[in-house]
Amino acid sequence: MLRPFKWAHLLLLAVCLGAVSVYAQTVPEVLYYKFNEGTGGTTANDANPGQGTATVNLNTANTWSTPGQLGAACISGGASTTGSIIQTGWTPNWGSSQSWTVEFWVNTPTGSTTLYYYCGCPTAGSWRVFTNGVAGAGNLLMRGPVTDISIPGCIDGTWHHVAWVYNAATGTVTSYRDGVQQNQTTGQAPNIVGSANYTVLGYGTNTGVNGLVDDFRVWATARTQAEIAASMNVELGGGDPEIDVQRPAASSIASGGNDALGDIRTGVASQYTYTIENLGATNTLNLTGTPLVAINNATNCTATVTTPPSAAITAGGTTTFTVDVTPTADGAFSYEISIANDDTTGSEDPYLINVAGTGVSPEIDVQRPAATSIADGGTDSVGGTVQATLTALTYTIENTGTGPLTLTGGTPVTITNVVNCTAVVSGGQPASPVAAGGGTATFNVDVTPTAVGAWSFEIDIASDDGDEANYDITVSGTASAAPAPEMDVQDPGSSPVADGGTLAVFGTVAGVSLPGTFTILNNGSATLNLTGTPVVAISGLNNCAATVTTQPGATIPVTGSDTFDLQVTPTAAGAWSFVVSIDNNDADENPYNFTVSGNAQAVAAPEMEVRKLSAVIADGSTDSVTNTGTLPFNVTYTIVNQGAAALSLTGMPTVFINGQVNCTATVTTSPTSPLAAASGSETTDTLVIQVTPTAAGAFSFTISIDNDDADENPYNWTFSGHTTTPSTGSGGGGGSDGGCSTGNEAPYSWMLLLGLLSLGAVAIRMHKA
Numbered sequence: 001m002l003r004p005f006k007w008a009h010l011l012l013l014a015v016c017l018g019a020v021s022v023y024a025q026t027v028p029e030v031l032y033y034k035f036n037e038g039t040g041g042t043t044a045n046d047a048n049p050g051q052g053t054a055t056v057n058l059n060t061a062n063t064w065s066t067p068g069q070l071g072a073a074c075i076s077g078g079a080s081t082t083g084s085i086i087q088t089g090w091t092p093n094w095g096s097s098q099s100w101t102v103e104f105w106v107n108t109p110t111g112s113t114t115l116y117y118y119c120g121c122p123t124a125g126s127w128r129v130f131t132n133g134v135a136g137a138g139n140l141l142m143r144g145p146v147t148d149i150s151i152p153g154c155i156d157g158t159w160h161h162v163a164w165v166y167n168a169a170t171g172t173v174t175s176y177r178d179g180v181q182q183n184q185t186t187g188q189a190p191n192i193v194g195s196a197n198y199t200v201l202g203y204g205t206n207t208g209v210n211g212l213v214d215d216f217r218v219w220a221t222a223r224t225q226a227e228i229a230a231s232m233n234v235e236l237g238g239g240d241p242e243i244d245v246q247r248p249a250a251s252s253i254a255s256g257g258n259d260a261l262g263d264i265r266t267g268v269a270s271q272y273t274y275t276i277e278n279l280g281a282t283n284t285l286n287l288t289g290t291p292l293v294a295i296n297n298a299t300n301c302t303a304t305v306t307t308p309p310s311a312a313i314t315a316g317g318t319t320t321f322t323v324d325v326t327p328t329a330d331g332a333f334s335y336e337i338s339i340a341n342d343d344t345t346g347s348e349d350p351y352l353i354n355v356a357g358t359g360v361s362p363e364i365d366v367q368r369p370a371a372t373s374i375a376d377g378g379t380d381s382v383g384g385t386v387q388a389t390l391t392a393l394t395y396t397i398e399n400t401g402t403g404p405l406t407l408t409g410g411t412p413v414t415i416t417n418v419v420n421c422t423a424v425v426s427g428g429q430p431a432s433p434v435a436a437g438g439g440t441a442t443f444n445v446d447v448t449p450t451a452v453g454a455w456s457f458e459i460d461i462a463s464d465d466g467d468e469a470n471y472d473i474t475v476s477g478t479a480s481a482a483p484a485p486e487m488d489v490q491d492p493g494s495s496p497v498a499d500g501g502t503l504a505v506f507g508t509v510a511g512v513s514l515p516g517t518f519t520i521l522n523n524g525s526a527t528l529n530l531t532g533t534p535v536v537a538i539s540g541l542n543n544c545a546a547t548v549t550t551q552p553g554a555t556i557p558v559t560g561s562d563t564f565d566l567q568v569t570p571t572a573a574g575a576w577s578f579v580v581s582i583d584n585n586d587a588d589e590n591p592y593n594f595t596v597s598g599n600a601q602a603v604a605a606p607e608m609e610v611r612k613l614s615a616v617i618a619d620g621s622t623d624s625v626t627n628t629g630t631l632p633f634n635v636t637y638t639i640v641n642q643g644a645a646a647l648s649l650t651g652m653p654t655v656f657i658n659g660q661v662n663c664t665a666t667v668t669t670s671p672t673s674p675l676a677a678a679s680g681s682e683t684t685d686t687l688v689i690q691v692t693p694t695a696a697g698a699f700s701f702t703i704s705i706d707n708d709d710a711d712e713n714p715y716n717w718t719f720s721g722h723t724t725t726p727s728t729g730s731g732g733g734g735g736s737d738g739g740c741s742t743g744n745e746a747p748y749s750w751m752l753l754l755g756l757l758s759l760g761a762v763a764i765r766m767h768k769a
Contacts, residue, residue, distance in 0.1 A: 026281045027236045030100075031088055031218040033200065034235055036071040037347060038064050038256045043074065045088070046236075047218070052090030052198070059084060061208065062201060068214040069105040069159045070235045071244065072254040076201045078116060078210025085202035092124045092198055096168065096189035099222035102129070102142075103163035103176075103232070108155045108211030110138065116210050117203035120144070124194030128203045129164075131155050142175070145190035151175045151182050159212075161232040166190060167222035179229030234279065241285035241315070243343040243351050246275040249318075255348040259337075261357030263436075265403055266327045267466065271306070273322050276339070278313040285313040289340030289350065293321050300359065301333035302326045327359025330402050360403030360436060364465040366473060367396040370440075376468045382477035387452045389482055392426070393445045393475070397461065399434040406464045407432035413443050414460045421455035423447045423475070449479030485556075486524030487586040489594070492516035493681045499589045505568070505598035507644040507678030508576070512604075513569040515549070516680050520564070520582070522556040530554050532583030532591070536564045543576035545569045546596070570600030604677065607643030608709040610687075610717070612636070622718040627725045632692040634668070635719065639705070641675040642682045649673035651706030651714070655687060663699035664692045665719070689719075696723045 032047040033056075042055045058074065061084030065075040076084060094100060102119065113132050118140070120128025127144035134148070135141035141150045142164045154160040154177050163176040166188065174184040200216055202208030215235065235244060235252075246252050253259050264270045278285035287293075292311055295303045303325045310319040327333045334356040341349050367373050374380050385391050399405035407413075407430060415423045423445055430441035449455045456476035463469060489497045497503050497518075508514055522528035536548045545568070552562035570576045577597035584590050601607075610617040617623050617637065641647035649655075654673060657665045669688035676683045693699045704716035 028101075028217040029220040031090065031198075031200070031216065032236065033074075033086070033216040034071060035064070035068060035074040035214055035216075036235070036254060038066050038072040038254055039347065043086075052088040056086050056088060058086065062086070065212050066254045066257040067252065068212060068254065069107070070215050070233070071252050072257065073105070073107075073212045073214035074201065075212045076209040078114070078207055079202075080205065080207040084208035085204075086200040087197045088200060090198045091196065092121050092127070092192045092194055094190075094192040096191055098192075098220065099166055099168045100192075101163060101165045101217070101219035101221060101223040101228075103161065103219075103223070103228065104216040105159055105161050105214040105232075106140070106154060106209075106211065107157070107159045107214075108209070109157045110155060112210065113137065114207055114210070116208065117206045118209055118213070119198070119200050119216070120203035121192065121194050121196060121198045122204045123196040124192045124198075125190070127190075127192050127194075130203070130206075142173075145192055146173045146188050147185040149173050149175050149183050149185050151177045153177065159214075161228075163223070163228050163232075165222050165228075169222075174225075176225060176228055179225065179232055181225060236279070236281075240280055241283045241313075241341070241343050242279035243285055243339070243341050243348050244277045244279050245337075245339065245351055245353060246277060247272060249275045253353050255351045255353075257353060259353050259355045261325065261355060263358050263360040263403055264325065264327060265464075266330050266359035266361045269324045269326045271322055271324050273320055274337075275318050275320050276309050276313060277318045278315055280315045282315050284315065286342045287311050287313075287339060288342060289338070292339070293323075294338040294340075295323070296336040296338055298335040299333055300328050300331060301335060302328065303335045303355070323355075325355075325357070327357070330359050330361050333357055333359055358402075361401050362399050362403050362405035362434075362436065362463070362465050363401030364405055364461070364463050364468050364471055365398045365400050366461065366471055367398060368393060370396045374473050376471045376473075379474045379476060382447070382475060385447070385449050385455070385477045385479045387449050387479045387482045390446050390448045393447060395443055395445065395459070397430055397434055397441045397443070399436055399439045401436055401465075403436050404433040405436070405439075407434070407441070408462045408464055408469075412462045414462075415445070416458045416460060418457040419455055420451055420453060420479075421447050421449045421457060423457040445475070447475070447477075449477070452479055452481050454478050483526035483558075484524050485522055485526050485528035485558075485584070485586050487528055487582075487584050487589050487592050488521040488523055489582075489592060490519040490521065491680075492518065494519070497594050499592045500594065502595040502597055505596060505680050506607075506642045506682045507680060508568070508570050508598045508600045509604050509644045510570050510573045510600045510602055512644075513567050514680060515565060515567045517563050517565050518580075519561055520552055520556060521561045522558060524586070525558055527558065528556040528560075529585040530556070530582060531585060532581070535582065536566075537581045537583075538566075538578055539581060540577070540579040540595075542578065543571045543574060543600075544578060545571065546578045566596075568596065568598075570598065573600050573602040575599050601644050604644035606641055606645050606647035606675075606677070606707070606709050608647055608705075608707050608712050608715050609640040609642055609682075610705075610715060611638045611640060617717050619712045619715045620717065622720055624720045626722040628691075628693060628721050628723055630693045630696060630723050632690055635689045635691055637687040637689075639671040639675065639685050639687055640682050641684075642678050643709070644677050644679075646674040646677050647683075648708045649675075649705055650708060651704070654705065655689075656704045656706075656714075657689070657701055658704070659700070659702040659718075661700045662694045662697060663701060663721075664694065665701045666690045691719070691721070693721070693723050698722045698726075 028047045030051045041058050044055050061079035062076045065073045115133045116131050118129040125145035129142050138155045139150050139152045151162045161178050165174045171188050172186050173188050175182045292308050293305045306324045307322040309321040337353040339351040426446045427444045430443040434441045459473045461471040491497050535551045538546045547567050550565035552564045581591045581593040654670050655667045668690050671685035671687050700720040704714045706714045
């Protein structure tokens with residue numbers, strides 16, 4: 001009764017032991033070259049139980065590459081002698097019932113057409129793997145007692161994992177690249193039985209590998225795709241602890257290898273995290289040093305282990321440690337990480353990593369225009385600004401340092417201390433970071449002066465520059481007045497017509513139309529826009545009809561002009577008037593309006609008037625002067641025709657002088673006759689009389705001009721004077737002793753004063769323009 005029970009237990013035990021044996025097989029059974037030694041001329045076969053020689057020679061054509069894909073790797077120069085081939089010491093003896101897997105990492109440069117061999121057995125049915133030839137450029141091909149089966153696209157100068165699997169149960173050979181199936185052949189039953197060494201990195205006396213090979217594995221099982229993908233990126237461990245150090249995690253750094261930190265900020269601590277993994281399958285890895293991780297040989301930096309690792313790492317487990325590194329000055333820095341441990345394989349006690357990098361610092365420089373620097377704390381003077389007009393300023397930030405420049409804060413460029421202007425950063429903040437060694441970023445500031453005069457603001461730029469973290473620039477300028485139009489109007493005689501003034505028109509006749517062309521001038525610094533509809537409007541008609549027959553254009557450029565034609569027809573004899581109004585963009589003359597007035601005659605007739613300077617000498621009046629002295633002097637009069645018909649001066653002589661008392665008076669310039677009819681503007685001519693007092697005291701004479709003015713013929717007046725200023729008198733303008741108290745030059749002085757006042761008005765007008 002007990003026997004069956006015992007047999008059942010024995011059978012169950014055997015099954016379980018068999019299962020445990022399969023599960024525990026974490027390394028290849030035949031060949032496993034990790035190539036992790038990194039130094040020397042041999043490499044270990046870490047297979048279990050392993051076949052052939054436990055430690056094999058690399059031979060003369062092969063050496064080390066650190067790092068490789070997993071730890072160090074073997075690099076071969078493509079030699080064509082047996083000296084480049086690793087003789088494994090294993091002679092294959094596999095029949096068709098034996099499943100197997102061959103896999104390894106390869107990194108071979110492109111561009112060659114030479115046949116390069118990776119592994120094989122010359123006498124075992126010429127079992128081999130090669131590239132080029134029938135394999136084709138960029139591909140690997142397995143040939144021998146199996147149908148040719150390739151792995152395409154794995155020879156391109158980068159690392160690729162390749163595998164060929166023979167499954168005896170299914171009679172298939174399948175190829176994989178980077179864990180992904182590529183090709184498969186069926187109906188296979190290979191016999192790999194020979195009398196010569198299986199070779200790696202070459203085949204017979206042919207040209208061996210020209211490139212790198214890592215983690216070469218030969219299994220006595222058919223590995224599944226999942227198993228290949230799961231194990232291809234890790235080194236497989238045996239029973240002993242196996243240390244591997246990585247940064248970042250899963251990226252191994254071989255013992256004796258290099259960890260390049262690249263550029264890091266000078267004077268600022270940067271932290272790096274390393275992973276220690278125990279690749280062993282059974283035993284704990286113990287870190288035995290004091291401290292557990294030591295920093296040695298620091299140059300141009302400080303390096304400190306801030307978080308130590310665990311001292312014991314179970315099989316398959318990991319721990320981490322962190323190192324804070326601060327470059328002391330710009331330029332190269334380096335140090336060594338040393339980790340003492342109880343790994344007995346290879347030369348990994350202590351595990352050494354050479355760390356190197358470059359300390360760099362940013363350096364900000366601000367410019368406007370580009371390449372014209374503005375010092376921190378300096379001033380940017382902006383010329384040509386105008387009141388109420390936007391000026392766009394573009395600034396360049398250049399990083400002249402050796403490290404990237406980071407502009408800090410949500411808005412690294414800010415505007416402060418704004419005086420007599422508005423200033424805003426337009427178009428967004430500058431890009432960050434700014435590349436080292438001359439990299440640039442730009443930003444725009446729009447400034448609009450509020451009023452004429454000085455304006456200013458401050459630009460603040462926040463960055464990680466060590467000594468100019470807040471770069472300040474004062475921007476300033478002086479705004480001029482904004483360009484503006486200045487409107488002026490001239491009458492048909494080219495005389496100014498003031499805004500709000502009155503234009504007197506002469507020579508009009510009831511029922512008769514009188515045309516005239518007016519000129520609009522732009523004496524300002526901006527375009528004059530005439531904005532009315534119509535451009536020139538007529539209103540306030542009194543005893544007349546008035547029409548704009550030709551309108552001016554809507555705009556007049558700076559220093560330009562345009563005209564409009566106007567026609568007026570008095571309705572009846574007597575006074576008439578109307579208002580001209582022109583809407584425009586002149587700031588202080590909108591609308592520009594003036595009154596046009598006249599006095600229409602019933603029929604066209606002459607109308608005579610006499611003036612001295614601007615004073616009217618009425619028919620029958622007296623023109624008085626005093627303090628003339630006894631020397632000869634001239635008196636000038638203007639003869640005016642304001643009528644619609646020509647004025648004829650009919651006397652012989654034209655101007656008759658009589659009644660001379662205590663003086664002589666002679667006409668030196670006589671007016672012409674006739675004086676043309678007035679047609680909008682009056683017509684004039686000049687009369688000059690030379691006067692010589694005979695003796696001191698009062699003097700006088702009479703002037704008479706015959707003419708065809710219906711109510712002023714003859715036109716006569718008395719000229720009276722006194723050689724000194726009389727001590728008493730009634731003043732005024734009549735009588736031989738009358739006159740102004742200003743003496744001889746008084747009429748001229750008063751007239752000159754009136755003229756100067758008129759010129760002053762014109763000057764004010766011009767100044768206003």
